[in-house]
Amino acid sequence: MQYLLPQDCLLCGVNAGGEMLCVPCLHALPYRDHLACPRCSLPTPTGGICGRCLTKPPPFDRAVAAFDYRYPVAELVHAFKYGSQLALGRFLSDKLVQRLQSESWPDLIVPMPLYPSRLAERGFNQAAELARWIADATGLSLSRSALIKTRDTLPQVGLPWRDREANVRGAFACDADLAGMRVAIIDDVMTTGASLGEAAKVIKQQGATEVAVWVVARTLSDAEK
Secondary structure: OOOOOOOEOOOOOOEOOOOOOOHHHHHOOOEOOOOEOOOOOOEOOOOOOOHHHHHOOOOOOEEEEEEEOOOOHHHHHHHHHHOOOHHHHHHHHHHHHHHHHHOOOOOEEEEOOOOHHHHHHHOOOHHHHHHHHHHHHHOOOEOOOOEEEOOOOOOHHHOOHHHHHHHHOOOEEEOOOOOOOEEEEEEEEEOOOHHHHHHHHHHHHOOOOEEEEEEEEEOOOHHHO
C-alpha cells in the first residue's frame, strides 16, 4: 500500500519507495510474535492465561496487540498521536488488522473516547481514527458514540500503576443497546488496562456478551522486555 508521505523511511531516512518504512525497518519492528496470555496479552511461557488473570480476571475477555510498546513503535505512536501524522495511524491500523486475521470478528467496534475538552485540545481522537480505518479494512460495524467519557481524568501515564484504576473509575458511560453483541474496543496503547477495563465494564452493563480489546501496542514490564 502506498501512502501520501515523503518517500524517505520515517525511521532511517533511506528511500522507501513511497512506503512509510523501508523493508529493513519494517522487519525490525517489535511485532507480537511471542506467546501471550489471551486475556491481557502479556507474555506467558505457554500462551495460557497468566496467574494475574486467573486470580483477578480483567473486565474484558480478550486482548490483542500488534506490537510491543517499545522503540521504534513507541516513537511512531507518539508521532501519530501528538504530531498529527495521521497517515501513521493508517499504517499502524493496517498492522493491527494483519495481527487480527486469526481472531473471530465482533459485531461492533468502538473507539476509546476522549473527554470533549481533551478532544478539542488535540483536534482528533487517535482511537477513533484507528477504528475508522479498521472498519474500512474489515467491513466491521463501527459506533463512535456508543462509548463516551463523562469526566476529564488525570493522564494515566503520569500516575503510579496502583492509582490508575481509581483515576478512571466511573469515567465512562454507554447508553447503546448491546444485548447479545460481541464488542471490540479500539485504542492505541494498553499499559495496565485500567481504562480499557473500566470501559469494558459499562459496555457489558449494556448487555454485551463479550468484550475484546484491540490495541496497536502493549506495554511490557521491565522484566518482560
